[in-house]
Amino acid sequence: MDLLEFEQKENSAITFKKEPIYPTMKNDFCAFKPLPPAEALEEQILIKSTAWPETPRLSSLIALEETSDPAHSTFTILPRKGGGEWHVGDQLEVLIEMRDSRGHAKKYGGDLLVPRLHSRSLGAGVAGQVVDHLNGSYSVAFPLLWEGDAEVEVLLDHSSEAISVQRKLNREQPDRVIFKSKFQSGSVSETTTCNICLRQDGRPQCNYTDLRSGEPWFCYKPKNLSCDTRMTHMRTGYKQVLSDEEKKLFQSNVNFEVFMKALGQANVTVLPQRQEQTRTNENTGKLGPSGYYYQGVWRSLDGTRVQQFDNYSATSQCLKGKTLHVFGDSTVRQWFEYFEALLPGYTKIDIPKPFVWDKANEILVMFRYHGNPFRNALLRVHQQRYVAHELDRLDGGPNTVVVLGIWAHFTTFPIELYIRRLQNIRKAVVRLLDRAPSTLVVIRTGTLQSITFSHLPVTCNGNWLSVQVDKVLRAIFKGLNVRWVEAWEMVQAHDLPNDLHPKRPIIKNMINVLLSHICPVRA
Structure with a gap:
């Protein structure tokens, strides 16, 4: 993959007539380890690909x-x-x-x-x-x-x-989603704040950086318990980071x-x-x-010939004998839930790895959340797995389908974090395709959404933030033998409102594209 030849072709990107400015994220509590030269160069190219015009200072x-x-x-x-x-x-x-x-x-x-x-x-x-x-x-x-x-x-x-404000927040307030963990030993328990970007305030920290991939995660150490007593991960809220003046830039209907x-x-x-x-x-x-x-x-x-899989018979015929491994966030969990409702099989809900087993047709659909950062209400620490590790556990083959939908939980962090996460996942995808070239890998793009202050704060889920990660997602996997489901355009072009979790008519069209990749029409 030659990112020097990267073209901003996708609809989630905006083309610029002149070279915009691309400031990088710098602060004293969110740093990343140096990368090998080739990956460091790729990171800089990708940062440039997310460039956005600067807004002149107002009066x-x-x-x-x-x-x-x-x-x-x-x-x-x-x-x-x-x-x-x-x-x-x-x-x-x-x-x-x-x-x-x-x-x-x-x-x-x-x-x-x-x-x-x-x-x-x-x-x-x-x-x-x-x-x-x-x-x-x-x-x-x-x-x-x-x-x-x-x-x-x-x-x-x-x-x-408004974009200038969001860009400033990603540089200066990357910890605006509040994560916590519960530590417990016997009857003693404590809860502390955790994050990738954890402020240095004099308190000792527990370092949970993944030894294999280098994926960072930190928690403030409990006062009376050791770091190895961490039991759960949860998202507890969002920081209010906008001033009254800045809030004026995010007025619905204005x-x-x-x-x-x-x-x-x-x-x-x-x-x-x-x-x-x-x-x-x-x-x-x-x-x-x-x-x-x-x-x-x-x-x-x-060039994809999209077929219509309108019922269980057509879907099960396509998926017969296949195993689908769905990795990511709630936007691809929607796909798992679609199959869960359609396939008349046995379902086991073992969050974060539920599965559906259709015994009659030997169809297995499995779902697992990606690792931290994850904004779930509550997960047990032992249930968390990084996607790259899970991919390395797969044998692969002609009856294995891997679906990746990893983007929505990374929008509040420096773009370097997302780049490095996808670099690790790409390596695992390459290893999987090297040992089992007939494995099908399908990637779901990001999605437009509608934001309100009462539900998902614009400071954490704005569409400009989604544009940034979507550009990186497309560039990282460009040139690999993977297939795409163009979720961004499928939401933008539909008459239904923009939604992080699109309604069923859009999901059904996405599933039809996915199944068309799994069971392509032969010319």
């Missing part, structure tokens, strides 16, 4: 009237090149112009915009490609892939100023996750494809979306 701490305002900002559908009507195979281009709350044009970029072209009546939708011109204007391109109506929507997810208005028409009518024209993006390998919805069904543009 006051936060001058709200100078920040991006969706009520004054607009998008415009540009006329078709060459004039005339729109046809399937054309490309629809949209210009976005950002303004502040005084109506003044913005002079710099860095906003996180989420565009889609869709038709509710047709159950159709596709994600747009954004180019940031770094002067307050943005371009979006949509391929026209279906006949009939097509409406443009543009969501201002985060203003550039400047955070707000749809923008069109200047002129927001929709077009698409006529049938011209005889002499080929479909834009269809199996061409060019920059563009990896797929789209039509009549509620995901259609791939990357």
